[in-house]
Amino acid sequence: MSGFDYFKTCLVDKFGVIDGRARRSEYWYFVLFNAIITYSLQGIGLLSDIPALYIISIVVSIALLIPGLTAAVRRLHDINKSGWNYLWVLTGIGAFVVLYWLAQDSQHGPNNYGPNPKGLGNENSRIGDQLTEDMV
Structure with a gap:
């Protein structure tokens, strides 16, 4: 998946969905595109003589x-x-603690919130099983 695909997934496919798990790439690409869009619109709104553009950015x-x-x-x-x-x-x-957590790698295998979105360590994942065995 491309970075924009992850952004679209968060914006359209999983809008308002708190169930399940999100990979680091899904979350951080969403944050990146969100920042680009928001700051670009705010910059254009502040630099233009049209106040409606700034309101649109908000x-x-x-x-x-x-x-x-x-x-x-x-x-x-x-x-x-x-x-x-x-x-x-x-x-x-606490924002620094949350930032640290958001940057952590996925927990291998299923957890209380569902299967690993990478497929690593899941029952049906041979690659995940092989990686886990190689690490031990």
């Missing part, structure tokens, strides 16, 4: 909030953490 930012939050919850699920842990962001220093 509306787009709000519209991207739900897919961003749900992707973060699924990303936390991928490392077997509850989505409620995202609330640590509100404490200030």
Whole structure:
């Protein structure tokens, strides 16, 4: 999948979905494209004489909030953490802990939130089993 495909997955296919797991690439490509779109629109809105463009950038930012939050919850699920842990962001220093968690690699095999989205360590994955055996 390309980076834009991951962005589209979060925006369209998994809009508002907190069940399951999200790979690091799915989450971080969404964050990247979200930042590019949002900051570009805000920059254009601020530099132009048309105030409606800035308002459009605010509306787009709000519209991207739900897919961003749900992707973060699924990303936390991928490392077997509850989505409620995202609330640590509100404490200030907890934002660094959440950032660390969001950057972690997937937990191999299935966990409480579903099968590994990479397929590694799942029952039906020969490659995952082989990698696990090689690591031991």
